[in-house]
Amino acid sequence: MDKKIEKKRFSTKTLIIIGGAIAFVAVVIYGYTLSLKKTYNADADKLTISKVEYGDFEDVVLLNASVVPLTSVIVSSSEGGTVAEIFTENGASVVKGTPLLRISNSNAMLSYTSSQTAATEQINQLRKSRLDLEQNQRVLNQDVLDVENSLRTASRQYRLDSTLFSKKVITQQEFNKSSQDYEYYQGKLKIVRQAIKQENQSRKMQLSQIDQSMGQMNESLEMIRKNIENMTIKAPVSGKLSSYDPVIGKSYNSNEMIGKIDVLQGYKLQAGVDEYYINRVKEGQTSTCEFNGKTYNLTVSKVIPEVTAGQFQVEMVFKGPAPEGLRRGLSLQTKLTLSDNSKSLLLAQGQFFQSTGGSWVFVVQNGKATKKNVKIGRKNYLYYEILDGLQKGDEVITSSYDQFNQYDQVEISK
Numbered sequence: 001m002d003k004k005i006e007k008k009r010f011s012t013k014t015l016i017i018i019g020g021a022i023a024f025v026a027v028v029i030y031g032y033t034l035s036l037k038k039t040y041n042a043d044a045d046k047l048t049i050s051k052v053e054y055g056d057f058e059d060v061v062l063l064n065a066s067v068v069p070l071t072s073v074i075v076s077s078s079e080g081g082t083v084a085e086i087f088t089e090n091g092a093s094v095v096k097g098t099p100l101l102r103i104s105n106s107n108a109m110l111s112y113t114s115s116q117t118a119a120t121e122q123i124n125q126l127r128k129s130r131l132d133l134e135q136n137q138r139v140l141n142q143d144v145l146d147v148e149n150s151l152r153t154a155s156r157q158y159r160l161d162s163t164l165f166s167k168k169v170i171t172q173q174e175f176n177k178s179s180q181d182y183e184y185y186q187g188k189l190k191i192v193r194q195a196i197k198q199e200n201q202s203r204k205m206q207l208s209q210i211d212q213s214m215g216q217m218n219e220s221l222e223m224i225r226k227n228i229e230n231m232t233i234k235a236p237v238s239g240k241l242s243s244y245d246p247v248i249g250k251s252y253n254s255n256e257m258i259g260k261i262d263v264l265q266g267y268k269l270q271a272g273v274d275e276y277y278i279n280r281v282k283e284g285q286t287s288t289c290e291f292n293g294k295t296y297n298l299t300v301s302k303v304i305p306e307v308t309a310g311q312f313q314v315e316m317v318f319k320g321p322a323p324e325g326l327r328r329g330l331s332l333q334t335k336l337t338l339s340d341n342s343k344s345l346l347l348a349q350g351q352f353f354q355s356t357g358g359s360w361v362f363v364v365q366n367g368k369a370t371k372k373n374v375k376i377g378r379k380n381y382l383y384y385e386i387l388d389g390l391q392k393g394d395e396v397i398t399s400s401y402d403q404f405n406q407y408d409q410v411e412i413s414k
Contacts, residue, residue, distance in 0.1 A: 038407070059339040069262035069266075082251050085248075094238065097234050100235060119224070242260045289335070292325065361389075
């Protein structure tokens, strides 16, 4: 019987063809990989090349600061409502107590009126209670006078009858009557005086409670009166009105800022600082600014750590008298010192940092630039502090890398 010979799946020729195809694909992939690493040709005129220097690193940051009043007081309404009248304008100089505007709120006024009526009725009721107690005291005092008068009469009659009875002029019955009257009024006076003593103690307590309640009611009335008066917004301090733009019919919520009053007792500077420095800016640090050709020293008085649009705010006060001629809103360039100067390798600031985050740079040598990892520390308005990866005299491309950051080498043509 014949043996069946199984046919091979791939012939030698087929295997050669497949091997050739794989080699071709490998060559293509390798060539594509090489193409990614090809050299980028850049015009020298379009690049900024900076040399690494060694020198004093001035740990400062430049700020565009605005002049603001040393003290500003917010003007607000304790009660919300709509603007009914406007008495002054933005920018006006005002003294404490000057009416600025009047707020209208019918619901609040109705509530105040109802509370005022209720408090007045309670005060009247308390006054009536006080009058009743005083009237009762007068009645008791009159009772004492009557009993004392009757006791004096009975006492005289008793002494007279005692003499007459001893002389047998009156009978025993007549003497007993005067003796009983005398003892009766003695006992009655004692009872009335005891009742007055107890009544005085009770009256004193009630009068104290009445006085306390009336005091509370009067405080409530005074608070209501002030709330009604507060519908007319007045200047809390003397100064210059700013950030004030009410119009008739405009609504304000309770405690919403209506404006500011700048107290004209000096100025300070306020500036936004890049959030990069948020852990390095502290109160007490020094800064300088120039105005009218003179340099003035300042101190950081407040750091406001809330970051908005990539910046946080600082306030700086002048160490001495503020320059003459300052006015609100004036812009001054300020140099804020973060620490003392130190010797360091320095590389000029540039747009390359946005492309690499400071982790690597293109170092130029013999007309070619190659990637090199670096470590960057602090920065100021001119330089980055180089901690590692570069040496003094190295030339670095510090302009933008956006066109060639995917390349490993840049050929620089002149």
